[in-house]
Amino acid sequence: MSARIINGKEISDTIRREIREEVERLSGRGIRPGLVVILVGEDPASQVYVRNKAKACEDLGYHSEVVRLPADTTQDELLHLIAKYNEDPKINGILVQLPLPKHIAEKPVIDAISVDKDVDGFHPISVGNLMIGDDSLLPCTPAGVIELLKRTGNSPAGKHAVVVGRSNIVGKPVSMLLLRENATVTVCHSRTPDLPAVARQADILIVAVGVPKLVKRDWVKPGAVVIDVGINRLEDGKLAGDVDYEDVLETAGWITPVPGGVGPMTITMLMANTLKSCKRANGID
Ligand code: NAD
Secondary structure, three states, rough: OOEEOOHHHHHHHHHHHHHHHHHHHHHHOOOOOOEEEEOOOOHHHHHOOOOOOHHHHHHOOOOOEEEEOOOOOOOHHHHHHHHHHHHOOOEEEEEEEEOOOOOOHHHHHHHHHOOOHHOOOOHHHHHHHHHHHOOOOOOOHHHHHHHHHHHHOOOOOOOEEEEEOOOOHHHHHHHHHHHOOOOOOOEEEOOOHHHHHHHHOOOEEEEOOOOOEEOOHHOOOOOOEEEOOOOEOOOOOOOOOOHHHHHOOOOOOEEEEOOOOOOOHHHHHHHHHHHHHHHEEEEEE
């Protein structure tokens, strides 16, 4: 039997409707979530991401600012701007679009963002809170993966989840979240021997590697839930995930397509984080 498709677009739309309702309730009290996105330089992919984030803010009725800085902006100038937004009460979320130009170091920039406004969830204190299970703003793509699982009735509790990839933005945080959700978690990476055999043990297989169509049907236990985080541009211009979707479709129980799976969830979770940060700033639980 063919796998059931996990429709990230539909789930994302549902969450955005929930967010919009809350934003309307808050506006009755004169409260409006605010997000600033800072882009340094002219990376074409980043330009698209920034535009999409601004559009999402507009659709949801957020206060939105986009700051486009020239590629030769200094690190100090960027740090000053972040300090300004840390103090700005209209702003609940500060997002610095990565990657930054080579002359600016990522770490001091991420560290400079107030933890309360760290809607990307990349600040070391946010990462630490995630690790020890304290309340924090969660990194968007991993949080989106957990929403996809829960909202399709695939609770990770008691399941064996295998995560392929150990990056700081996807693999590691999604592993921590799965653990928090009571899954038994195995984390694999480029030095894991016999990856297909490990992956085949998974009830839930999460793949975040960046190698197009790496995962074939012999990696997948029949009936497993397969979440493909990968977004890869092929030579013909089409997008492909890290999972060979066509090959795996008959074996998996559930699968996310690329595009239209994890992708749409990322910005939605950014919006959810900004709302959460706004409610916290106003003393609302
Ligand atoms: P990364 O390059 O930072 O990390 C890749 C990880 O995969 C590393 O831990 C590495 O050890 C592992 N790896 C590399 N080759 C491997 C192999 N052959 N076998 C097993 N493991 C291997 O990448 P990332 O930032 O985690 O992104 C991974 C993918 O997810 C990319 O395609 C990226 O575009 C995509 N992504 C999508 C979203 C989204 O919104 N859907 C967000 C972030 C990343």
